[in-house]
Amino acid sequence: xxxxxxxxxxxxxxxxxxxxxxxxxxxxxxxxxxxxxxxxxxxxxxxxxxxxxxxxxxxxxxxxxxxxxxxxxxxxxxxxxxxxxxxxxxxxxxxxxxxxxxxxxxxxxxxxxxxxxxxxxxxxxxxxxxxxxxxxxxxxxxxxxxxxxxxxxxxxxxxxxxxxxxxxxxxxxxxxxxxxxxxxxxxxxxxxxxxxxxxxxxxxxxxxxxxxxxxxxxxxxxxxxxxxxxxxxxxxxxxxxxxxxxxxxxxxxxxxxxxxxxxxxxxxxxxxxxxxxxxxxxxxxxxxxxxxxxxxxxxxxxxxxxxxxxxxxxxxxxxxxxxxxxxxx
Numbered sequence: 001x002x003x004x005x006x007x008x009x010x011x012x013x014x015x016x017x018x019x020x021x022x023x024x025x026x027x028x029x030x031x032x033x034x035x036x037x038x039x040x041x042x043x044x045x046x047x048x049x050x051x052x053x054x055x056x057x058x059x060x061x062x063x064x065x066x067x068x069x070x071x072x073x074x075x076x077x078x079x080x081x082x083x084x085x086x087x088x089x090x091x092x093x094x095x096x097x098x099x100x101x102x103x104x105x106x107x108x109x110x111x112x113x114x115x116x117x118x119x120x121x122x123x124x125x126x127x128x129x130x131x132x133x134x135x136x137x138x139x140x141x142x143x144x145x146x147x148x149x150x151x152x153x154x155x156x157x158x159x160x161x162x163x164x165x166x167x168x169x170x171x172x173x174x175x176x177x178x179x180x181x182x183x184x185x186x187x188x189x190x191x192x193x194x195x196x197x198x199x200x201x202x203x204x205x206x207x208x209x210x211x212x213x214x215x216x217x218x219x220x221x222x223x224x225x226x227x228x229x230x231x232x233x234x235x236x237x238x239x240x241x242x243x244x245x246x247x248x249x250x251x252x253x254x255x256x257x258x259x260x261x262x263x264x265x266x267x268x269x270x271x272x273x274x275x276x277x278x279x280x281x282x283x284x285x286x287x288x289x290x291x292x293x294x295x296x297x298x299x300x301x302x303x304x305x306x307x308x309x310x311x312x313x314x315x316x317x318x319x320x321x322x323x324x325x326x327x328x329x
Contacts, residue, residue, distance in 0.1 A: 004209040004216050005166040007197055008183040008190075009056065009075065013204055018059040018069075020199030024166065025206075026213055027070035027220070028063075029102065030056040035078035036088040040110040045092050050311055057094070058237050058311070064098055065135065065236070068213060070220055072100035074137070075121075078111040082120025090128045095260035095289065095313045100220040102135035102155060106142050119150055131222040137190070140181045148182030153219060155207065156186035163194035166206045173208070187219055236315075238267065248300045254316040257300060258291035259283055263310040271297035276298050280305070283312060291317075295307070 006027030009016045021028060032049050034043035048054035060071030075089040093099075103125070105118045122134050136151030140158070148154050160172035169192045178189055188207045195206035209216050238246045238259075250257070258308060259267060261283040269279045274295040281290040294300075294316075302314070 001210055002103050002212050003168070003170065004211065004213060005195075006070070006074060006188075006207050006209070007195065007200065008072075008205045008207070009048075011048055012051075012148075013048075013200055013202070015048060015054040016056060016059075017199030018056070020290070021197055022063045022067055022069050025069075025197060026216060027072065027100075027209070029072040029074050029081075029100075030060060031033070031104075032073040032075055032093045033085070033089045034076035034108075035111070036081050036084040038081040038084055039078040040108070041078060043088055044076075049092070052079060052096065053069045055311075057099075061098065061236065061313075063277045068217065070100060070213075070217055072101040072102060072135075072220065074104050074135075076108070077113045077121055078105045078116055079107065082113075082117040083124035085117075086121045086124035086128060089125075089179055091262060094311065095315065096129060096261045097222065097313075097315045099222075100135060101129055101132050102137055103151070104137045106137070106139055106157075115146055117281050122150055129222070130140065130147060133220065133223065135188070135220065138182075139190075143182065146182055148184040151184075153188065154182075154184045154186045155188040155190065156181075158189040159190075159192055163192075163203055164195065164196055166192075166195050166208075168206055175299065178210075236313065238302055238304065238312040238314060239308075240304075240311070242304065242306070244304040244308050246302045246304075248302060248314070248316075250294050250298050250300060250316055252298065254294060256291045256293055256317045257314060258289045259302075259312055259314050259315060260289045261310055261312045264306070265304070265310060265312050267312065268305055270301045270303075271295055272299040272301065273297055 008029035010031035029093040034044040038044040044117035063069035064071050123299045125134050133152035135153040137155040156249045158177040191205040193205045194203040269292050274297045276295045279292045
């Protein structure tokens with residue numbers, strides 16, 4: 001059976017070299033937030049996700065575009081304010097088109113999230129990200145046999161001993177470590193916190209998926225919605241800096257360019273080879289994704305008309321496909 005390996009990194013790992021990690025793994029997670037302003041941590045943001053200490057999100061998206069690597073972002077759940085923690089994640093993570101999304105449900109030094117917190121968080125994430133499967137890292141050693149059917153994909157945790165490369169450690173995994181609990185069988189198994197992976201300084205959590213890379217992408221990445229008229233494709237990022245100019249190729253047949261920033265930004269979009277006028281877009285979390293119709297253009301030039309000191313992501317969009325229903329239970 002084909003097995004894919006992936007790591008999850010928080011600020012403890014610092015700046016991961018995701019290009020090197022991609023050489024031996026098929027997927028990777030970056031921690032985005034922990035809690036919310038109303039919980040014990042008062043709303044922690046990982047500085048390595050999108051600055052100021054690093055740019056894991058941008059690096060993960062680059063690996064996805066280059067090799068089909070599956071990128072993901074996760075929130076670490078704390079007790080209380082379950083829906084608010086999903087909102088805090090959404091405000092911080094930015095556009096997650098092309099990324100997997102997970103909720104980490106386990107105890108911390110000052111917090112033990114309850115089932116009600118997890119259910120509220122997942123329900124809100126489904127509202128915020130209607131085409132994303134919601135993945136739940138829900139270790140049985142903490143959760144027991146409570147239902148796990150409220151998430152779309154179960155991510156289990158059961159460690160082997162020792163340290164070393166993922167394949168070496170995974171050889172120690174027993175079939176029982178993949179056993180179902182709470183009414184669902186795990187699709188992911190975190191089997192060590194001591195893997196050695198190129199691009200990561202020190203030991204790191206590592207998980208396995210039993211299947212092909214294509215099956216991994218189908219299980220974790222956003223699905224299409226029959227309610228939408230468009231389908232989000234692989235994201236990218238505009239160049240930073242005042243007056244920065246980013247040329248974009250537009251794949252034939254795509255309908256729109258969409259832009260998103262979770263902080264105030266402004267851009268102009270010039271479509272090449274068509275008669276559409278220049279569009280000026282005002283961006284920010286409160287504005288959501290803003291876009292322009294391509295009008296059949298195969299290229300565009302995007303100008304930053306702000307200070308250019310924050311991330312602006314973009315996606316090109318095309319036609320949709322039927323949506324896979326979310327399980328309930």
